[in-house]
Amino acid sequence: MSIGVWDYLPEYEQEKEDILDAVGTVFASGRLVLGDSLRSFEQEFADYHGVAHCKGVDNGTNALKLGLEALGVGPGDEVVTVSNTAAPTVVAIAGTGATPVFVDVRDEDFLMDTAQVEAVLTPRTKAILPVHLYGQAVEMEPLLRLAAERGLTVLEDCAQAHGARHYGRPVGTFGAAAAFSFYPTKVLGAYGDGGAVITDAPDVDQNMAQLRYYGMDRVYYVVRSPGHNSRLDEVQAEILRRKLTRLDAYLERRRAVARRYEEALGDLTGDGGLVLPTTAPGNDHVYYVYVARHPQRDALLKALEKKGVDLNISYPWPVHTMTGFSHLGYAKGSLPVTERLADEIFSLPMYASLSTDRQDRVIEAVRATLREL
Structure with missing residues (x-):
């Protein structure tokens, strides 16, 4: 499954x-x-x-x-x-x-x-x-x-x-x-x-x-x-x-899931490879989605799918590039950070009831795939 x-x-x-x-x-x-x-x-x-x-x-x-x-x-x-x-x-x-x-977004936290x-x-x-x-x-x-x-x-x-x-x-x-x-x-x-x-x-x-x-x-x-x-x-x-009444408990569980990703994947970051989420100053992050980056994002996701890990991209098409908003006149390159992120970002599984076993399977698949790229 x-x-x-x-x-x-x-x-x-x-x-x-x-x-x-x-x-x-x-x-x-x-x-x-x-x-x-x-x-x-x-x-x-x-x-x-x-x-x-x-x-x-x-x-x-x-x-x-x-x-x-x-x-x-x-x-x-x-x-x-x-x-x-x-x-x-x-x-x-x-x-x-x-x-x-x-306006564009910041490269470090999107x-x-x-x-x-x-x-x-x-x-x-x-x-x-x-x-x-x-x-x-x-x-x-x-x-x-x-x-x-x-x-x-x-x-x-x-x-x-x-x-x-x-x-x-x-x-x-x-x-x-x-x-x-x-x-x-x-x-x-x-x-x-x-x-x-x-x-x-x-x-x-x-x-x-x-x-x-x-x-x-x-x-x-x-x-x-x-x-x-x-x-x-x-x-x-x-x-x-x-x-x-359970919202605060959901938040704590999401943060625990995020910490496990950071601990398990942190050694694979750097040198133009995997980039994990950062928290902006003053923020308490609740990790609605856990969005990472990789310059070979599409190859990574295709390989993970073969291993039974079907990940998401939030978001693959910036709104200003959609045909429904072409009348606004934003040319390609007008929001460079946004456009670059669309080619690199992807979301790892993140929800309060995510089991440790399923998260471990994701982590193992990501680590193995990154070694293969």
């Missing part, structure tokens, strides 16, 4: 009783949408981050899109972000009618190069959207300073960084609002789709409440401003409530 980068079944076996109880609790409640489970999860998720408000939505992409709209972003605006990210980050920006503007942001700001810039990538935070102080000086807003993309901290502070608490995804692969994953937006601003929270519910303000049929149908359902909310 091949080993992939993610598998929810071991976790389900460990937590089956609680997961099925969560489903039964909702089905017996008489309320399947916008009920007590969602309200409780929203309060508990806000409390976990030390903020005042949370609104659950149907997926992480809509968390970003509605979050931007709740902050006033719309047609004619520009939003600064990165191309080394999952496409939904940019799809969400485009969905508001705004234009994505890209995070937004905040030193490049000021140069791309224009009178049309409305927001900065940093992506806390792979499990750790973007350097936030320069972005917050620029936002304050230029009258911009900041929406944090926290889809890959549940529980991560930046200088002791939870990600998602730096900007005006933050968007999360609860897609099953995430650090805090549902058993289906889901997302949320957290904020300390009452007006942003009120905007979110309307935007996710057709644009209605409490009273059904009364639309204040056209919105969306984007609600986190009760079953997913109740499952997430249960899993939120």
